[in-house]
Amino acid sequence: MTFNNVDELEQLLVRLHLVEPAQLDECLSRLGPTQRQPADLLQALESKHYLTSYQVGRLTRGETEGLLLGEFKLMYRNASGSFARVFRACSIKDGRMIGLKLLRQRWAGDPQTVAEFHREADLCIKLRHKNIVPIYDVASQGDYHYLTMEFVEGGNLRDFVNIRKTIAAAEVTRYAIDMAEGLEYALTQGLTHRDLKLTNVLMSTQGVAKLVDFGLAADIDISGAGRNDDVRRALEYAALESSTNAPANDPRTDLFFLGGICYELLTGKPPYPRTRDRAERRRLGRYSDVRRIRDVDPNIPPVIADIVERLMHINPDQRYQSPTEVLADLRRAASQLGDVPANGEGASQSAVTGEVATAETSLPTIMCIESRTKQQNILRDYLSKRGFRVLMLSDVERGLNRLRTNPPNGVVFMGESIGDATIQAFHEATRLGQTADFITLVVLSEQQASWTSQLDQTPTARVMVQPISLRDLRREIHLTFQRQKSSG
Structure with missing residues (x-):
């Protein structure tokens, strides 16, 4: 569907509940007399964050169905x-x-x-x-x-590997426990996963690993002769099970790929090369010729290396036989490595910190308001490695609601991502911080530098303007915490 005029676009936006009438009126009032084309209105709505770039792209192309x-x-x-x-x-x-x-x-x-x-x-x-x-x-x-x-706001394990390259053994063990507990529970409900991989393990902002896409494989294989034709499995699962005479939906196949996830988290390298070649993905040697994890990195603690190697044994009879069995060894490993497995979301150190949680740990929590995935990952990785717990949110209103109900120690607004909502968000956060005792920082883009005069800075509410480095941001966070402590 294409729009002949602004009126047609307005009607569609309201009918699809993409924007509120008041938001439309606000943006229309900002348009000049020569800016009366649908594209002008879409640009105004996007700049106010009433529409997302995805929605604007679809609307510009006339792709309105399914929005x-x-x-x-x-x-x-x-x-x-x-x-x-x-x-x-x-x-x-x-x-x-x-x-x-x-x-x-x-x-x-x-x-x-x-x-x-x-x-x-x-x-x-x-x-x-x-x-x-x-x-x-x-x-x-x-x-x-x-x-x-x-x-789930925190990203997936592939994101973690891409940013952090390798993850400490204690932390990997904790995530493995989370994954195995999910598999154990699902098995009591009669379900196996059938597509366990890094991108199907999501991380909450509290550092809890959550399995997604049970049975909803992205690249499927219909079982062949001698098997139930209704059984759909990821291609890798079908290849491994058929080549080792394992039954379809064998719980031990999930355990093999759990081992593969741990292997890559620990070494930063996949156990076998990624490929789109279906013939290669069906080849048994791809899974049997995996280099021993302790040969890839001799510094990996034997207690977790032994578990990974048993999980990835090509003979299913030589693997752990159930999630419950591997959980016993994982919990012993966690104890030896000095980590305490999470008992729930509130019990686990944030996955983005990359540090072991203890009862005495009290890391400052920084909430970043940033909608761009790449920038989220960069901020999360940098700040977490330098002693902060990181809460990443994309939506300004959700962030402000969090400040009202359960404020962190500090909030950082990324102005380039937030756009026109930056000034109002900064003022509201500053007001809330006067009673809730948290610090507020905003990072403006070079194009937003003129907004500085509209932002009232205080010892605990600061404004920075690009270009700045991540180190500059961290230094300002520390200085603002110091000013907060001095004024308190």
């Missing part, structure tokens, strides 16, 4: 695979953020795939465990088939 699915408007595309795409979506009823997994259109016309998607989602809805991302609902709207689930 609102049920009660959820699509905000950003978070991930994309050959089977489905994952979006961050927002409820038009209560404003809550959720994850929305949408079956790709190339599969939407295949009745068998659609039925399987709904069946798998219906099975997984019953899973309720601290280490599994919950599915709330599965639904259809025309040719669109989707499920809704918890939106």
Whole structure:
């Protein structure tokens, strides 16, 4: 659908609940007499963060269908695979953020795939465990088939490896316990994962590993002769099970790939090369010729290296036989490595810190308001490695609500990401910080430098202007904490 004039665009935006009438009026009032084209209005709405760049891109191309699915408007595309795409979506009823997994259109016309998607989602809805991302609902709207689930803010383990390269043994052990506990619980419900990999392990901002996409493999294989043709498995799973005479959906196959995740977290290298070549992914030697982890890095503690090597034994009879069995060894390893496994989200040190949590640890928590994934990862990695717990939020209003209800020790607003909402957010945070005792920093872009005169700085509310280094930001955070302590 293309828009002939601004009026047509206005009607659509309101009908799809993408913006409120008051927001439209505000942006229309800012347009000059020569700025009356749909593109002008879209630009104004994006600059005020009433529409996201994803929404504006779709609207500009006339792709309006599917922007609102049920009660959820699509905000950003978070991930994309050959089977489905994952979006961050927002409820038009209560404003809550959720994850929305949408079956790709190339599969939407295949009745068998659609039925399987709904069946798998219906099975997984019953899973309720601290280490599994919950599915709330599965639904259809025309040719669109989707499920809704918890939106996990902290990224996935692939992000961690890309940024941090390697992760300490104690921390890896803690995540392995989280994953194994999720697998153990799912098995009691009659389910195996069937697509365990770095990108299917999400990390909460509290540092808890959560499994996602049980049975909803992104690259699937229909079982061959002698097996139930309804069984769908990730290609790697099918290759490993058929080559080792293991039954389909063998829980021990999940354990092999759990070992592969730990291998890469510890060494920074995948146990076998990544490839799109399906023939190579079916080859048994790809999985049997894995270099021993202690040869890759002799400094990895034997207690965890032994567990990884047993998890990845090519003979399923020589692996751990159940998640429960490996959990016993993982917990012993955690004790030896000086770590205490998380008992829930509040018990675990933030995954982004890269440090071992203890009962005595009291790290300052910094909340960063930044919507760009790359910048989120850079900030998270840098600050966490330098003694901060990091809470990353993309939405300004969610951040301000957090300041009102459960404030961290400090908040950093990234002005280039927030845009026009920066000034109001800074003023509101400064006001709240006077009674809630947290510090406020805003980092303006070079283009926003003139806003400095509109921002009232105090000893605990500071303004920085790009270009600055991450070291400059860290130094200012420390100085502001010192001023806070002196004034208190």
